[in-house]
Each structure stands twice: as structure tokens, then as C-alpha cells.
Amino acid sequence: MRLLLVEDDDRVAAALSAVLGRHGFDVRHARSGEEAIQALLPDEGPAFDCVLLDLGLPDQDGFEVCSRIRRRTATPVIMVTARADVRSRIHGLNLGADDYVVKPYDTGELLARIHAVSRRPPLRRPAPAGGPAAEAAVPVTEAAVPGPAGDALLLGPVALELPTRRVTVDGVPIALTRKEFDLLALLAQRPGVVFRREQIISEVWRTAWEGTGRTLEVHVASLRAKLRTPAMIETVRGVGYRLVVPAG
Structure with a gap:
């Protein structure tokens, strides 16, 4: 070994x-x-x-x-x-x-x-949203998102540019706070895969879960409103959240 x-x-x-x-x-x-x-x-x-x-x-x-x-x-x-x-x-x-x-x-x-x-067996590759593996919360491994090669991610009407931290909806720039962008970027790395609340807190806020749950809920609500597509960030009751790319 x-x-x-x-x-x-x-x-x-x-x-x-x-x-x-x-x-x-x-x-x-x-x-x-x-x-x-x-x-x-x-x-x-x-x-x-x-x-x-x-x-x-x-x-x-x-x-x-x-x-x-x-x-x-x-x-x-x-x-x-x-x-x-x-x-x-x-x-x-x-x-x-x-x-x-x-x-x-x-x-x-x-x-x-x-x-x-x-x-231990290797981590499963995520299935498309709604598939059997979509209900499993897994750690982030390597980026695998729809869109062109490079650092620009296309998520339906939303375009996410990682290097510049720029987000547009239908071509119109929207203003996100630092944590809102980090939250969206984390979920965008694995569309359709559930991220546990505890994992999101550790990745985005760099701290443990205690006392931070309400902060996460507030940021999710704000992000949904700014993206103008509330269903894009789906709550998986009792587990966490996942990003669902709109069809069409």
C-alpha cells in the first residue's frame, strides 16, 4: 500500500x-x-x-x-x-x-x-437528479457539472464563473454575498446530489454545526430569491440540500 x-x-x-x-x-x-x-x-x-x-x-x-x-x-x-x-x-x-x-x-x-x-468501497459516482443515488449524501470529490470546459458552470438559466465569482441569471448579473456564492458553488459541483447540512456548514462556514443551522436556512432562502428559481435548490427533509438544474 x-x-x-x-x-x-x-x-x-x-x-x-x-x-x-x-x-x-x-x-x-x-x-x-x-x-x-x-x-x-x-x-x-x-x-x-x-x-x-x-x-x-x-x-x-x-x-x-x-x-x-x-x-x-x-x-x-x-x-x-x-x-x-x-x-x-x-x-x-x-x-x-x-x-x-x-x-x-x-x-x-x-x-x-x-x-x-x-x-471500504470507493465512493459511488452520482446519478442524475431523481435517480437512486441522488438520495445519498456524499463528500465532494472532483468537479463534474454541466456546461463548457473551464471554470464557467452553466446551470440552466444560471451561469456561475468561479474565478471572478460572477453569477448571471438569463444573462443578467446578480449580486451575491460571499457566503451565498460559496454555497451555490458547493451545490453546483454535484447537481442532483444531496449535501448534508453538517457538510455544508463545514465547507462554507468552516465550522461545526452547533448553532449555525439557522444561518444556513437564511442563506438558502436568500439565494433562492436572488436566483428567481426557488425550486433550483431543493430541500431534502432531514438530510440537507441539493441543486436541481431546470429542464429546457
Whole structure:
């Protein structure tokens, strides 16, 4: 198995790499978040079977790295960190981490958790809206949206330009707040797929669910009004929301 170890402390990384190597793992060490993202690019060699991700990285927080990894790949991610509080655990899992291990840990337990997440089946590709898979809430992996190649997404009458954060409805620009745009961009990455409320809060507001539910509802209502197509953002009762591209 190939493992990507994301750890800024060289002594910790060397000790863990040695242990993992003795158990038959091929370990690549990344010292920063950006180095980890680069290592996961398709042209960087064979795919990794698992990522061990520390949260205290020098260039960016490990939560942000996890979110970026989840946008690109379904490779299992285990957060390995000294942050033991429940809020951090919840936040990490909602961002798409497959497991969360607190330092100091037993090496045998870490090995067992690596094998456990690696045995899990890969994430299903989403089906069209209304299909059987549309009822499953899944983490974001890689962009797959209707529209032309590049960063402009066409969603029925709505056009979403990611680099400029510009949104138009039937060719007319509309003004969105930063969070409204982030919410729309998140849902637009997987039309027809349900995003759990907790996942949306973690992705857009970078925090845990506690006390933020009403804020999400307000932003959804505002976004529906501005898009002038309320049915475009559908509520899935008890789960979350999904974006439905209007026909025609």
C-alpha cells in the first residue's frame, strides 16, 4: 500500500515512516499542505491508498488541506493530530475525513485504522437528479457539472464563473454575498446530489454545526430569491440540500 504522510515534524515523520515501512507500506512524506496537494496530482505517479494528515501544518490548516483533497480525490484520509476536542473531530469528519486519530496513539491501532478505511468501497459516482443515488449524501470529490470546459458552470438559466465569482441569471448579473456564492458553488459541483447540512456548514462556514443551522436556512432562502428559481435548490427533509438544474 502507498501512503501519503503529511507531517511537518521531520522526527515524527521519520519514526512513523520507519514503523510503516516495516509493515510493508510505501510511504511518501509531505511537509506542507501544498506539497501534499501536489503529491496527489495524477501525473505524480501511482495513486495513494491512504493519506495520514496532520492538522498543524506550516502553510495552511489541515482542515483546509482535507477540504482541498476531497475536491480532487476519494482517497481515504485519516487525520492524525493532537487536537482532541470533540468540535475538531466533528469538523474534520464533516469535511470528508474517513477517520480521526488523536496523538499520542497506539501504532497497532493506527495500522488497523489504515487497513479499515482502505477496505471500504470507493465512493459511488452520482446519478442524475431523481435517480437512486441522488438520495445519498456524499463528500465532494472532483468537479463534474454541466456546461463548457473551464471554470464557467452553466446551470440552466444560471451561469456561475468561479474565478471572478460572477453569477448571471438569463444573462443578467446578480449580486451575491460571499457566503451565498460559496454555497451555490458547493451545490453546483454535484447537481442532483444531496449535501448534508453538517457538510455544508463545514465547507462554507468552516465550522461545526452547533448553532449555525439557522444561518444556513437564511442563506438558502436568500439565494433562492436572488436566483428567481426557488425550486433550483431543493430541500431534502432531514438530510440537507441539493441543486436541481431546470429542464429546457
